[in-house]
Amino acid sequence: MDVCNVHERCLSAPPGRVGALLDSLAGEDDRLWPHGWPPMAFDRPLGEGATGGHGPVRYKVVAYVPGTWVRFAFxxxxxxxxxxxxAVLTADDGRTLLRHTLAMRARGAARFSWRLFWGPLHDACLEDSLDRAELGCGGEVARPARHGWYVRALLRIAARGGAAER
Structure with a gap:
């Protein structure tokens, strides 16, 4: 099963300011990764070759352009x-677009676990991350993400199993 999942937010801040949020990922002053989720952590500072992840989701940094783009391979x-x-991009209206893209082929049991567990949690985590970026750039979030009953239930289950904290 092929998965292409995109979350993005237009931010009223220059690219350099949004890029600084990106560059803070997994650092001591991470201003992009959402609170209440397993923290993003690596074996070294954010950069090509760093390995780590968040909770049971593991990956390696395979490309990094400071202030602009970072790609992680699962x-x-x-x-x-x-x-x-x-990715930090310029939107058509001149604002800065922060986009998160997940592209993968889910094989075996992952075809089902993505749909039932990982996908809903991923969507919630990414919307929380974009809320954090919006807060960091503008001081307020126009439409904060809301987690439905299913995601809240998954978070409770994951917390008991050590996969997520809320």
Whole structure:
């Protein structure tokens, strides 16, 4: 099963300011990764070759252009073959677009676990991340992400199993 999942937010801030959020990923002052989720952490500072992930989702930084783009190749869970990335782009209206893209082929049991577990959690986590970026750039979030009953239930289940904290 092929998965292409995109989350993006137009931000009223110059690209350099949004890029600084990107560059803070997994650092001591991470201003992009959302609170309440397993933290993003690597074996070294953000840069090509760094390995780590968040919770049971593991990956390696395979490309990094400071302030502009970072791509992570999946190492786990089993059956996730592909990548996810953040990109800082210029929107048509001159604002800055922060985009997260996940592109992968889900194989084996991952075809089902993506649909039932990982996908809904991924969507919620990414919307929380974009809320964090919007807050960091403008001081307020126009439409904060809301987690439905299913995602809240998954978070409770994952927290008991150590996969997520809320």
């Amino acid at each position: 190492a786990a869970p089993r059956g996730f073959d592909g990548f996810h990335e953040y």
